[in-house]
Amino acid sequence: xxxxxxxxxxxxxxxxxxxxxxxxxxxxxxxxxxxxxxxxxxxxxxxxxxxxxxxxxxxxxxxxxxxxxxxxxxxxxxxxxxxxxxx
Amino acid sequence: xxxxxxxxxxxxxxxxxxxxxxxxxxxxxxxxxxxxxxxxxxxxxxxxxxxxxxxxxxxxxxxxxxxxxxxxxxxxxxxxxxxxxxxxxxxxxxxxxxxxxxxxxxxxxxxxxxxxxxxxxxxxxxxxxxxxxxxxxxxxxxxxxxxxxxxxxxxxxxxxxxxxxxxxxxxxxxxxxxxxxxxxxxxxxxxxxxxxxxxxxxxxxxxxxxxxxxxxxxxxxxxxxxxxxxxxxxxxxxxxxxxxxxxxxxxxxxxxxxxxxxxxxxxxxxxxxxxxxxxxxxxxxxxxxxxxxxxxxxxxxxxxxxxxxxxxxxxxxxxxxxxxxxxxx
Numbered sequence: 001x002x003x004x005x006x007x008x009x010x011x012x013x014x015x016x017x018x019x020x021x022x023x024x025x026x027x028x029x030x031x032x033x034x035x036x037x038x039x040x041x042x043x044x045x046x047x048x049x050x051x052x053x054x055x056x057x058x059x060x061x062x063x064x065x066x067x068x069x070x071x072x073x074x075x076x077x078x079x080x081x082x083x084x085x086x087x
Numbered sequence: 088x089x090x091x092x093x094x095x096x097x098x099x100x101x102x103x104x105x106x107x108x109x110x111x112x113x114x115x116x117x118x119x120x121x122x123x124x125x126x127x128x129x130x131x132x133x134x135x136x137x138x139x140x141x142x143x144x145x146x147x148x149x150x151x152x153x154x155x156x157x158x159x160x161x162x163x164x165x166x167x168x169x170x171x172x173x174x175x176x177x178x179x180x181x182x183x184x185x186x187x188x189x190x191x192x193x194x195x196x197x198x199x200x201x202x203x204x205x206x207x208x209x210x211x212x213x214x215x216x217x218x219x220x221x222x223x224x225x226x227x228x229x230x231x232x233x234x235x236x237x238x239x240x241x242x243x244x245x246x247x248x249x250x251x252x253x254x255x256x257x258x259x260x261x262x263x264x265x266x267x268x269x270x271x272x273x274x275x276x277x278x279x280x281x282x283x284x285x286x287x288x289x290x291x292x293x294x295x296x297x298x299x300x301x302x303x304x305x306x307x308x309x310x311x312x313x314x315x316x317x318x319x320x321x322x323x324x325x326x327x328x329x330x331x332x333x334x335x336x337x338x339x340x341x342x343x344x345x346x347x348x349x350x351x352x353x354x355x356x357x358x359x360x361x362x363x364x365x366x367x368x369x370x371x372x373x374x375x376x377x378x379x380x381x382x383x384x385x386x387x388x389x390x391x392x393x394x395x396x397x398x399x400x401x402x403x404x405x406x407x408x409x410x411x412x413x414x415x416x
Contacts, residue, residue, distance in 0.1 A: 041316070041317035041333055042289070042291035042292050042295065042316070042317070042333070042334065043291075043295065043317065043333040043334055043336070043337035044333075045289070045292050046291075046292050046295050046296055046299075046337060047337065047341075049292070049296065050299075050341070060296070062292065062293040062296040062297055063293070066288065066289040066292050066293050066296070067288050067289070068288040068289070071288075071289055071292065
């Protein structure tokens with residue numbers, strides 16, 4: 001059975017990787033993954049991506065998917081995952 | 088002799104971090120027979136240190152922080168041999184410090200020349216001036232190993248290993264220098280699938296994602312441990328500290344691939360690339376894992392610095408800029 005993709009679940013993954021020290025007080029869909037938001041470095045962003053792949057059973061194409069917009073905020077990451085979901 | 092069109096292309100592709108003056112010199116010296124260009128650039132870097140005295144001061148500070156070594160006159164030996172007179176001993180120590188500082192500057196010039204392969208015309212000429220040691224460790228590690236480079240000694244160890252027949256993918260900012268002879272670029276760079284993604288967004292996410300896939304498939308990747316960007320941990324060394332990045336650390340912990348440190352130094356004109364036994368396997372507890380790696384890498388680097396203090400330019404002058412700041416890890 002396919003896992004439902006929700007913004008909350010994506011946000012929970014990001015918060016788990018960032019840890020309490022880096023997570024902002026009131027994150028939302030517009031919270032940046034990196035500077036000014038969760039302050040994730042490249043390795044941590046990738047950790048989020050791999051966790052999302054495992055959790056939502058999707059596969060990314062780094063050539064096409066890892067652009068400035070898609071990995072900007074929790075909301076844009078959520079949209080990217082939704083777009084990758086088959087069917 | 089390099090074609091004019093190729094020279095113009097090389098000029099236009101001046102790498103990030105090279106001044107116009109140095110790049111002009113690099114391309115001009117390439118016309119000379121090897122190793123004349125290398126030697127001229129090395130001497131030029133010593134002369135430059137006396138003009139830009141900040142560099143000389145840094146080199147002297149570094150040299151002063153090193154315990155007595157094989158380099159130049161050993162202070163303790165000189166004191167003993169000369170009857171233990173303090174003044175003479177201090178002079179000998181001062182000489183040693185100056186000698187080491189000048190040698191650091193000279194080696195930086197040599198390494199700049201070597202990364203541009205100045206005067207090296209073809210793959211065969213390259214193979215004649217490089218050698219690898221410790222290849223048995225890579226063979227024993229099995230498929231899918233992380234080769235972990237350091238900015239201590241001449242760069243581009245991945246190129247040396249590739250020239251000597253090893254299959255690997257380079258993960259990092261600067262690949263082939265535009266100054267390389269076209270035949271070397273064709274043989275050792277094109278079609279090797281190296282992970283650069285220059286000028287693209289989220290460049291390190293792309294590189295690490297692909298590198299992870301390669302490791303899982305059982306292929307070897309070569310990545311710098313100390314390439315700048317986010318620091319995983321640091322290792323204290325005499326006269327400085329080595330900052331180890333988060334990229335290789337992520338790959339090692341995520342894939343459980345064996346990580347083999349690779350160090351490089353010059354012996355005369357020969358670049359020696361040494362593959363060391365793998366770091367301890369990843370531990371579940373990141374803090375314990377960090378400590379285990381810090382100890383293993385610290386021991387290795389301290390020994391390298393002790394043996395080749397004149398070749399540790401990154402600890403003296405800082406890491407070279409492999410790519411624009413926005414692309415760092």
